[in-house]
Amino acid sequence: MPSDPLAARRITQVLHEGFADPTVGPSRRRAQSDLVDDWLRTLWGRAEGPAQGAALAAIGSLGRRSLGPASDLDLVLLLDPAQVHAERAEQLATALWYPIWDSGTSLDHAVRSPAECADVARTDLRAAISLLDLRLIAGDAQLVQDTAARVRIQWRREARRRVGELAALATDRQRRYGSLAHSSEPNLKSDRGGLRDITVIRALAESWLADHDHAVVDAAATVLRDARDALQAVTGTSGTRLRRADQEAVAALTGHATADEHHRVLADAARAVTWELHRAVRAAEAGLAPGGSATRGAGTARRPALQRLAHGVLVQTGEVSVDPDSTDPLRDVAAVRHAATTGLPLSAATLARMAQAPIGTLGPAQRDVLVDALAGEHLADTYEALDVKGIVARWxxxxxxxxxxxxxxxxxxxxxxxxxxxxxxxxxxxxxxxxxxxxxxxxxxxxxxxxxxxxxxxxxxxxxxxxxxxxxxxxxxxxxxxxxxxxxxxxxxxxxxxxxxxxxxxxxxxxxxxxxxxxxxxxxxxxxxxxxxxxxxxxxxxxxxxxxxxxxxxxxxxxxxxxxxxxxxxxxPQRSAQETVRAAVRRTGSAQVLYPAHLEAEPISQICLGAPDGAGVFAAMARVLVRLRLDVHSAVVTTGDGIAVNTWWVAAAPADLPHPSVLRTALERELAHRDRADARVLELPAALPPRTTEDTPVVTLLPGASREATVVQVNARNRPSLLADVAEVITLHGMQVRSAHVMTLGRRAVDVLYLTDQHGRALDPPATGRIVAALMEAAET
Structure with a gap:
């Protein structure tokens, strides 16, 4: 074991203290960062780092002094080529990086001169943003200060051309990762509204092109970082994906009663971040647009151009606001309508005013304007703005x-x-x-x-x-x-x-x-x-x-x-196809297969299977599809006149389907051995046990759904053998399937079964109780 590993030093800090207290999180992260700083300074001393011409600096979460329990380290070894030669630089880097790696800590490192930092910041947007957090750990303080100032000056000089890149960066992250607020397993760092977006917001502020509500962003950052810290403490890794298996533990550690309650807090923070990023980008873009800063007047009377609309709605500097002196009852809803239909954002002052305005029952005219707003193509962005201030919940x-x-x-x-x-x-x-x-x-x-x-x-x-x-x-x-x-x-x-x-x-x-x-x-x-x-x-x-x-x-x-x-x-289920198969079964007395249709836009094909009806036919057909690895998305099963004709929609393009003769042979073999218990066993890996309550199967009676049959719905986590297992249970209980309707919905399978006894009658209460219990057991297997 290394003599001075970072992991051992972390053990000396009580990481679980304060997770449930938002006021403790920032100080805990600073303490953790100071702990790491001390260790890195020790390594610098052992490496005999020079006092001039070289420095160890941090970026990322360590640079911001917001380090989590298992966060990665992002370090830059700054060197002045005029004072430190290449061989000494290599020795210094080796002496620093290897002890960190030996400690088991994940490290992202770079060795650069101040000029190289500026070059990288000019060509790489992400590197430029990260270098804005450059902070001295050990060595030549003036070298770090000069490099940080150089990067900031360059960032502000080039920020105007980079606003579009910043907006594209945030949009691309949403496309690749999704929205933190709406994800069932959010990535606290990379999802839209996550910690990376906070970094972008602050980078925009450093450009002096746009500012943000610092109190809102700081509060959201605390919530997200507290969740990240708890997640890292629970998992012992640097990951930021809050998976379902860890959500209850993380919620408890952060002082929330349930994972759902914690998710609501995270979603609130993420939506606030998303809105602040949206506002900052829009403000920067408005300032750069040719007409975005249009003015009128001259000299000291010069001011932004103002457009007055009906009902006291104003448009100024690319934002929708309201005349505070207007008493028009339609003023606020008209402002929302204009934002939803044009895509212009509501101003911060207008949102704050709406959040405080008294709310009563809307009149007919207000209702009509609100409905117009609901028809606006930019409703989602407008809603997020209103939601951050809690306005929709008031309305x-x-x-x-x-x-x-x-x-x-x-x-x-x-x-x-x-x-x-x-x-x-x-x-x-x-x-x-x-x-x-x-x-x-x-x-x-x-x-x-x-x-x-x-x-x-x-x-x-x-x-x-x-x-x-x-x-x-x-x-x-x-x-x-x-x-x-x-x-x-x-x-x-x-x-x-x-x-x-x-x-x-x-x-x-x-x-x-x-x-x-x-x-x-x-x-x-x-x-x-x-x-x-x-x-x-x-x-x-x-x-x-x-x-x-x-x-x-x-x-x-x-x-x-x-x-x-x-x-x-x-x-x-095409009637002509069904009748064709039915006639062929009647004529030959044997199983028949027909491929009547497929979807052009989706890899979905239709299979029509027919056979003389009898005990176990439905189960045999289901087993054939399982054995041939055909994933059933939907099915309609019908019987009549002694013939079963079942239509299945499977996830396969026509070219991927087996030849009809192969399927017919497999079905005949399955039907021939349907009475043999050993032949009915499917050689499939065992299904995983349910992990959460939502994976628990539910078997429900649908009274009144049919006068001639007992209708049962099986709602369970899907697996390849589920339908075959359900069909087998029905066969073993000596019941008939008059019709069945099968559907796959996400990870769930929903099968509705019309069951009768051997005489074609609805089941009596004892039989119904037995089959419901048996189906529940089959769905859990």
């Missing part, structure tokens, strides 16, 4: 309960509140297709208000909250009830379309009941369904789900308008 009852609330789902990309904003943006595409676009936007804004802590059914609980919020926003009572209906049923259409038998009259009956037998409400629900799913993430919507939803909507539309139903579209 919309119930918003505070879902603000920054994480969604522990692989499907969702955003926190609950931002997901609602994204849903509004997606709903904008449907405004010309519905009779009440205003209600669509309001329902999109309010549809997840029920996702509060402890909610059991967020759609049902959110309906009342949404109605109350709509009334507060100036919506008439009848319209508020329609909004409540849309919120209560916003999952109904997709659940029925993808999880129920579309040929069963009960499915259509349930949809018509959900929309109160109203065609306008149906169209609004169809639009909200797609907007909500696309806003959630790519795993929540797909071409085949679109087809199923559209088909069920068409059936309901026809029923409500009294017209003939539209034909099913190309991705539904």
């Amino acid at each position: 919309v009852p119930g918003w505070e309960e879902i603000r920054n609330r994480p969604q522990r789902s692989a499907v969702h990309r955003f926190t609950v509140d931002r997901h609602q904003i994204e849903t509004v943006l997606e709903a904008q595409r449907f405004l010309a297709r519905v009779s009440r676009p205003d209600l669509l936007l309001l329902a999109a804004l309010l549809h997840d208000l029920g996702k509060r802590a402890g909610a059991r059914d967020h759609a049902a609980e959110g309906a009342a909250l949404a109605e109350a919020a709509a009334l507060h926003l100036g919506v008439e009572a009848d319209d508020a009830r329609t909004v409540a209906t849309l919120v209560r049923e916003h999952l109904t259409l997709v659940d029925l379309a993808t999880g129920r038998d579309l040929a069963d009259p009960a499915t259509l009956r349930d949809l018509l009941h959900a929309v109160d037998q109203d065609l306008g409400t149906l169209e609004l629900l169809r639009a909200l369904t797609e907007a909500d799913a696309i806003a959630a993430g790519p795993a929540a919507w797909s071409t085949w789900r679109t087809d199923l939803v559209d088909h069920l909507t068409s059936l309901a539309r026809s029923a409500l308008s009294g017209t003939a139903p539209a034909p099913r579209t190309r991705l539904a």
Whole structure:
């Protein structure tokens, strides 16, 4: 073991003290930095570092004196070539770097002259930003001071041409890493709104082109650094990715009751950082733009040009503000509308004024202006500005309960509140297709208000909250009830379309009941369904789900308008393909395979399998697909007239599918051995045990879904053998699958099974209890 390792010195400090106290974090990091400084000065003395012409300097977190328990070290050995020759420089570097490496500490190092530092800062943006934190550790203090001053002068001289690069750097980081506030496993350093963005904000301030709210940024930095320190203390590594497995421990160490509570605090800090970066970049760009600093007047009367708009809204120096003397009741919402529609930011003074202004129930005119704002293409940026000041939570009852609330789902990309904003943006595409676009936007804004802590059914609980919020926003009572209906049923259409038998009259009956037998409400629900799913993430919507939803909507539309139903579209189980397979099975008495369709835009293909019906046929088909490594995304299983014809959508392009003869041979072999227990065993690696409560399978009865069958939904973490295991359990219990509807959603599989006994009747209560327990066990395996 090295005689003087950094790791041993860290043990002398009580790292876990003060993590839950935000006032202790900065002093703890300074103490940790001082500890490392002392050790590095010891190494400098042992290396006999010269007092003139050479210096050891720090950048990064050590340069800022914000070192974490396991942070990397970023060091620069500064050398004056006129005073230190190359051989001595190499000896000095070797004497410094090797003891650090031997200690097990991660080191990023460089050996440069002051001129080389300036050259690197001129050509490399990231290096320029990091060198702004250059700080003396040991050696020639004047050398470090002169180099730091040289870098800063150059940074300010070239900052005007680098504003665009800084904005692109932040944008590129968001593209590669995502948003810290909305990530289920945030990177505290690299995600948008993380520690790197704070460094960029301060670099902009060093350029003198734009400033920021120092109190807000400092507070956010403390929150993020405290989380980083706790994470490093928990994991013992320098990583900054807060993974699910560590979130509860990190939350406890930072004084939060749950990981969700800690996430809300992190999201609040990250959104504040994101907004301050946005403001700083916009301010710098406005100052550089040809018209950004337009003025009027002359001499001492010269001042920025001012544009006056209706309702007391002002535009000045590229920002939206309000006339403080205006008493127009539409003033504030009109300012928000102008920002959302033009992309111009709201000024800091205007946001501060809105955050303090008294809020009451909106009048009809205010409501209409607010709806216009919801139709603005720049709504997301405007929302983030309002959210940082807590304005939306003051305007919309119930918003505070879902603000920054994480969604522990692989499907969702955003926190609950931002997901609602994204849903509004997606709903904008449907405004010309519905009779009440205003209600669509309001329902999109309010549809997840029920996702509060402890909610059991967020759609049902959110309906009342949404109605109350709509009334507060100036919506008439009848319209508020329609909004409540849309919120209560916003999952109904997709659940029925993808999880129920579309040929069963009960499915259509349930949809018509959900929309109160109203065609306008149906169209609004169809639009909200797609907007909500696309806003959630790519795993929540797909071409085949679109087809199923559209088909069920068409059936309901026809029923409500009294017209003939539209034909099913190309991705539904094609009737001609099913009849072809059914006829072939009837003629030959053997298994049949047909590939009727595939998607051009997605690697999804359709497989139609048919065989004489009987015990174990469904399970045999599922096992064949598992053995051939075909990942099932969706399926519709039907039986009738003694023949089972099942349509499967699998994740494969046509060229990747086995030849139909291969699949038919495999299916015949599986059917021939379906009575042999050893032949039914799938040779697959064991599934990992559930890690969190959200991975626990849920088996639910759907009473009233069908008069002829018992309908059971299995919702579980997906694995290759899940469907085959479920099918095997049904076979072992001597039950029949009248139809099945299979869907993969992120990491979850949702299988809805229409089960009957051997006589084709719905299951009795004892049989239902047995199969539910057995399916639960199979889903956990």
